[in-house]
Amino acid sequence: MSSISMSATDSQPTPAEYLSRAVALATENVRDAGGPFGAIVVSADGQVFEGVNRVTANLDPSAHAEVTAIRNACQGLGTFDLTGATLYTSCEPCPMCLATSLWARIDRVYFAASRHDAADAGFDDAVFYRYFEGGPEDRAIMPVGQESLTPDERVAPFTEWNANTSRVDY
Numbered sequence: 537m538s539s540i541s542m543s544a545t546d547s548q549p550t551p552a553e554y555l556s557r558a559v560a561l562a563t564e565n566v567r568d569a570g571g572p573f574g575a576i577v578v579s580a581d582g583q584v585f586e587g588v589n590r591v592t593a594n595l596d597p598s599a600h601a602e603v604t605a606i607r608n609a610c611q612g613l614g615t616f617d618l619t620g621a622t623l624y625t626s627c628e629p630c631p632m633c634l635a636t637s638l639w640a641r642i643d644r645v646y647f648a649a650s651r652h653d654a655a656d657a658g659f660d661d662a663v664f665y666r667y668f669e670g671g672p673e674d675r676a677i678m679p680v681g682q683e684s685l686t687p688d689e690r691v692a693p694f695t696e697w698n699a700n701t702s703r704v705d706y
């Protein structure tokens with residue numbers, strides 16, 4: 537599916553070339569009933585995995601282009617750890633995509649459009665950044681609060697995790 541052209545010297549595509557491809561994926565995806573976002577993960581050894589936004593198509597709020605590309609890379613490579621990989625995305629990653637990139641241990645992110653460009657198109661990326669940046673008074677759109685369970689009950693899953701000698705750390 538990828539159609540990044542290689543130069544005559546057969547060198548790796550530049551970040552701008554990967555971003556152009558991500559933008560083209562995003563535009564094509566609109567014509568395929570998806571959101572206007574596309575992303576590419578290039579693994580440490582140069583393998584290319586693409587993803588597009590399928591939120592409304594798949595009834596999946598987490599199916600942002602970046603998350604889809606990261607899922608494709610993890611499935612394709614058989615790992616949950618993308619250390620050494622680079623993410624190229626048609627638009628600045630939203631907080632969820634940024635957090636997913638951190639959890640995937642992606643090394644570096646390049647983006648084309650900004651959260652403000654996304655806002656101009658009606659998307660809430662900038663609103664959600666403000667939600668995380670602000671204090672409790674800015675959290676009105678979705679209040680988050682800790683409830684008072686006993687300390688033992690509250691940390692019981694972590695106690696079980698720490699006692700589990702066959703756990704897989706991530």
Ligand SMILES: Nc1nc2[nH]cnc2c(=O)[nH]1
Pocket residue numbers: 571573588589599600601602625627628629630633654659660661
């Ligand atoms: N970066 C990015 N922002 C979004 N906002 C809504 N959907 C998306 C997406 O798939 N990617």
